[in-house]
Amino acid sequence: MDFSEDELHRYSRHILLREVGAAGQARLRAARVLLVGAGGLGSPLALYLAAAGVGTLGLLDHDALELSNLQRQVAHATARLGQPKVDSAAAALRALNPEVRLELHHRRLDADAAQELIPRYDLVCDGTDNFPTRFLLGDACHLLGRPLVSAAVLRFEGQLSVFRGHLGAPHPCHRCLHPEMPPEGLVPSCSEAGVLGAVVGVMGTLQATEVLKLLLGIGEPMDGRLMLWDALAMRFREVRLRRDPGCALCGPQASIRDLSAHRAAAPLACTAP
Structure with missing residues (x-):
């Protein structure tokens, strides 16, 4: 598999796993993953x-990077306050594993950026904190044929799912769960309602974990399921997601066929939890 001695030593605990092995580690090395948001979710995600x-x-x-980020955005450091988050996160990732190639996109997400960047990657992760960006990512990943691993947090609660509606039935897309954006102001952001840092971690x-499972082709991915976690009660529950035959994005009479509606909107912030 053309691993160096250092790589064999670094990844030895992976290679020992029957479900991973040297072949699986080679698949990880060949993979390309886009993380949208380098904050609370993006920090542990990128590090792992x-x-x-x-x-x-x-x-x-x-x-x-701002001081208030450091309560939960663990890829960053006080000494890097004021730096672009992509640069700060890159410093941590290079220190952890200099073999990983980093592609830094210090820009706002809009439809053109989504159209340009998403096809370059095998898989996309949503680590953002606002509904317009989430809907743009969900629509773009479906239309451009890329899996989306999505998580969200607020206060003491979190949720997780995988969307691969582009594969066809029975896989739902993100609009099978949320057909339309909620009215502005209905759901507060973490900056308005707060969040426990460890919950984001x-x-x-x-x-x-879901990203690695998908890249390795092991286990049961979370598509078709929504995991909900109440940290205060330390209770996990699962909701089954079904493909909506009337979905505007993945249904047979889909009305969303391109990103033109998103292009009409203002550029979106990738605010992270």
């Missing part, structure tokens, strides 16, 4: 994917 040896990580975030780590 880099540690696992995912060959190329794309980091997309327009924001700069758990959800980002669960995202990383």
